[in-house]
Amino acid sequence: xxxxxxxTSFPKLLGATVVTLKLLSASLFFGLFLGLFFAIxxxxxxxxxNKFAYSYSYIFRGTPLLVQIxxxxxxxxxxxxxxxxxxxVILKEPYWCAIIAFTLNxxxxxxxxxxxxxxxxxxxxxxxxKSLGISNKIIxxxxxxxxxxxxxxxxxxxxxxxxxxxxxxxxxxxxxxxxGVAKYIISTTFKPIEVFIVAGGIYxxxxxxxxxxIKYLEKKYSFQQ
Amino acid sequence: xxLLAFGKTGWGDELFYATLMTVxxxxxxxxxxxxxxxxxxxxxxxKYKTLNLVGNFYTTVIRGVPELLVIYxxxxxxSGAIMYVASIFGYYEYIEINAFITGxxxxxxxxxAYSTEVFRxxxxxxxxxxxxxxxxxxxxxxxxxxxIILPQMLRLAIPNLSNxxxxxxxxxxxxxxxxxxxxxxxxxIAAGSTRDPLFFYSFAAVxxxxxxYVSMKLINKLELKYSRGY
Numbered sequence: 001x002x003x004x005x006x007x008t009s010f011p012k013l014l015g016a017t018v019v020t021l022k023l024l025s026a027s028l029f030f031g032l033f034l035g036l037f038f039a040i041x042x043x044x045x046x047x048x049x050n051k052f053a054y055s056y057s058y059i060f061r062g063t064p065l066l067v068q069i070x071x072x073x074x075x076x077x078x079x080x081x082x083x084x085x086x087x088x089v090i091l092k093e094p095y096w097c098a099i100i101a102f103t104l105n106x107x108x109x110x111x112x113x114x115x116x117x118x119x120x121x122x123x124x125x126x127x128x129x130k131s132l133g134i135s136n137k138i139i140x141x142x143x144x145x146x147x148x149x150x151x152x153x154x155x156x157x158x159x160x161x162x163x164x165x166x167x168x169x170x171x172x173x174x175x176x177x178x179x180g181v182a183k184y185i186i187s188t189t190f191k192p193i194e195v196f197i198v199a200g201g202i203y204x205x206x207x208x209x210x211x212x213x214i215k216y217l218e219k220k221y222s223f224q225q
Numbered sequence: 226x227x228l229l230a231f232g233k234t235g236w237g238d239e240l241f242y243a244t245l246m247t248v249x250x251x252x253x254x255x256x257x258x259x260x261x262x263x264x265x266x267x268x269x270x271x272k273y274k275t276l277n278l279v280g281n282f283y284t285t286v287i288r289g290v291p292e293l294l295v296i297y298x299x300x301x302x303x304s305g306a307i308m309y310v311a312s313i314f315g316y317y318e319y320i321e322i323n324a325f326i327t328g329x330x331x332x333x334x335x336x337x338a339y340s341t342e343v344f345r346x347x348x349x350x351x352x353x354x355x356x357x358x359x360x361x362x363x364x365x366x367x368x369x370x371x372x373i374i375l376p377q378m379l380r381l382a383i384p385n386l387s388n389x390x391x392x393x394x395x396x397x398x399x400x401x402x403x404x405x406x407x408x409x410x411x412x413x414i415a416a417g418s419t420r421d422p423l424f425f426y427s428f429a430a431v432x433x434x435x436x437x438y439v440s441m442k443l444i445n446k447l448e449l450k451y452s453r454g455y
Contacts, residue, residue, distance in 0.1 A: 064409070066399060070412075075423035168291030193302055204286065
């Protein structure tokens with residue numbers, strides 16, 4: 001065991017954790033909206049809209065995240081037309097490509113989580129709202145969404161942890177996130193175990209925090225208080 | 226389309242073999258995972274706190290750390306560890322481990338952590354009476370497990386194991402960083418030499434979709450078989 005290496009690499013890895021957290025928070029933020037949007041489309045009665053939303057989630061859940069990042073980072077740059085539009089400013093940056101890929105990926109999983117949460121809401125609750133003369137819009141925003149959020153919290157907590165692990169793939173498109181820096185230190189020092197312990201420890205610490213925050217929220221939003 | 230031709234002119238046959246490689250790695254990793262689950266599930270269900278701790282340590286660490294980091298650990302640390310063990314036995318030459326073995330071990334350990342959780346959940350949801358009835362009938366421990374607990378457990382575990390299979394299948398794409406020529410690596414090579422990454426990565430996505438689709442169909446059949454009578 002090389003404890004000196006562990007101590008010297010800790011600040012470097014901690015600095016890289018900031019990149020990981022930025023990627024994670026940006027993709028979760030955009031992914032939540034995307035997920036909500038597609039969950040609403042899934043509940044639509046129109047078969048085309050429904051199928052469209054279903055195929056989105058099927059494709060992004062059925063293929064590895066690595067493929068998705070590579071298509072966006074390496075693939076989209078190939079289209080000549082895209083290079084002339086303003087989109088190219090975003091797509092030439094690996095940072096934004098990673099965020100786009102993560103957003104689309106987590107959006108697909110989130111849409112499934114939210115859809116099943118919406119579907120488990122008892123029709124009686126909505127009917128009760130209607131019979132009280134509350135408009136459809138307010139029923140949706142004030143009744144359905146809060147209940148769906150509470151229903152989906154445990155599954156969404158898992159999704160956050162999966163996404164946090166997913167951000168490690170950003171290192172494959174030259175981003176120096178926690179895994180990227182860990183790989184760099186391993187390949188220059190050839191001490192994989194020491195670096196793994198430190199980097200893995202940081203990841204586990206983040207998992208621990210997320211897990212407990214979700215647990216707290218679950219308690220806060222549960223019926224039995 | 227000529228890019229996908231078989232033979233020397235296209236990448237069809239290479240991608241076909243790469244797909245087989247992905248399937249082979251996934252199955253090996255899944256089996257390695259079952260092996261780990263076989264060790265760690267009893268530990269997690271054990272009466273002894275220390276054994277519980279060991280089981281929980283395994284599943285928590287592996288499920289909390291990115292797959293890529295585990296793969297790097299095996300990729301950079303694998304041959305070092307083997308050489309260290311070999312040096313105890315007096316062998317000091319350089320040993321290189323095959324990328325297939327490194328990859329399926331790394332993915333196997335990851336999938337094992339998920340399988341352990343699935344098996345633990347399935348065993349815990351079997352009615353206690355089943356264990357007691359088996360004991361009362363004087364069936365030995367071996368028979369209890371293989372003839373009574375296992376068939377019931379499989380029925381409960383298959384839907385969740387199919388999730389584990391999907392995760393494992395998708396995780397194998399990460400082994401491409403170690404140089405094993407599976408779908409992702411082959412697409413990377415093809416994209417590099419034809420300068421057509423969009424086509425090849427999209428085709429890789431289609432191959433993965435195909436694999437997940439076919440395996441879902443097969444697993445559904447298996448599920449029907451094991452839930453006969455329910």
